[in-house]
Amino acid sequence: MARTHRFSDYDPFAWLYHQYWGREFHAEIVPVLDKLLLKRLPRNADILDLCCGDGRIAHQLVRNGYHVTGLDGSENMLAFARQETPQAEFLLADARSFRLPERFDAAISTFDRLNHIMKREELRAVFANVFAALRPDGVFVFDLNREEAYKETWSRTFATVDSKAVSIARGAYNQSKRLATCDITLFRMRDAWERSDFRLTQRCHSRSEVTKALREAGFTCEVHDAARAGMQGDIGSGRDIYVARKE
Numbered sequence: 001m002a003r004t005h006r007f008s009d010y011d012p013f014a015w016l017y018h019q020y021w022g023r024e025f026h027a028e029i030v031p032v033l034d035k036l037l038l039k040r041l042p043r044n045a046d047i048l049d050l051c052c053g054d055g056r057i058a059h060q061l062v063r064n065g066y067h068v069t070g071l072d073g074s075e076n077m078l079a080f081a082r083q084e085t086p087q088a089e090f091l092l093a094d095a096r097s098f099r100l101p102e103r104f105d106a107a108i109s110t111f112d113r114l115n116h117i118m119k120r121e122e123l124r125a126v127f128a129n130v131f132a133a134l135r136p137d138g139v140f141v142f143d144l145n146r147e148e149a150y151k152e153t154w155s156r157t158f159a160t161v162d163s164k165a166v167s168i169a170r171g172a173y174n175q176s177k178r179l180a181t182c183d184i185t186l187f188r189m190r191d192a193w194e195r196s197d198f199r200l201t202q203r204c205h206s207r208s209e210v211t212k213a214l215r216e217a218g219f220t221c222e223v224h225d226a227a228r229a230g231m232q233g234d235i236g237s238g239r240d241i242y243v244a245r246k247e
Contacts, residue, residue, distance in 0.1 A: 007073035014076035045105040051113035055081025100133040109142035115202035127217035149238025178204040219244035
């Protein structure tokens with residue numbers, strides 16, 4: 001695979017995300033992770049949190065007694081993660097090109113992070129990198145948005161307004177290209193109001209593409225509908241949870 005650039009799209013988004021986004025998702029995903037993965041792990045298991053963002057899941061896992069290594073391409077997101085959970089190890093690297101030794105009992109990647117991978121061959125590279133880092137019988141749990149999530153939830157406009165920030169996020173989905181974009185305008189109050197504009201992009205990977213890439217990387221897998229697994233409301237709608245095992 002050709003050399004990849006580190007995924008840093010979340011650098012301009014990090015402060016807004018850390019302050020205002022994601023709380024609902026993280027509250028819903030932790031019980032699902034417990035049911036599908038954590039109850040099967042030994043005490044003090046080593047877990048890789050891939051595309052860990054600001055480290056909220058890593059923080060919860062450390063509180064529950066696990067050894068956690070978080071990996072992300074955004075320096076700004078990792079700054080929040082290190083501040084909140086100094087007990088974990090956090091690495092600045094790209095999911096498509098990282099290399100770690102075979103020492104993890106499990107790996108996770110939550111909140112449709114891997115939908116930011118644009119190409120099928122890059123997704124397979126991510127899976128191969130995770131496979132190499134897992135011990136035999138290690139498990140990789142991650143979630144991805146299905147197309148209905150992009151049509152029904154992503155393609156909306158969301159706003160945040162308070163004394164510290166005013167932001168608007170405008171989502172769109174191109175069905176023919178299976179490409180989703182979210183254009184965000186942020187006004188942040190520091191000494192004065194400061195404006196920034198940035199875009200987040202995701203690709204809708206079909207379930208058959210994902211399961212084929214997992215098999216090619218060496219995994220066996222099962223797929224769960226997030227809503228049936230216990231995730232409520234829009235967070236669970238149109239989302240798949242993959243449980244891939246290194247056998």
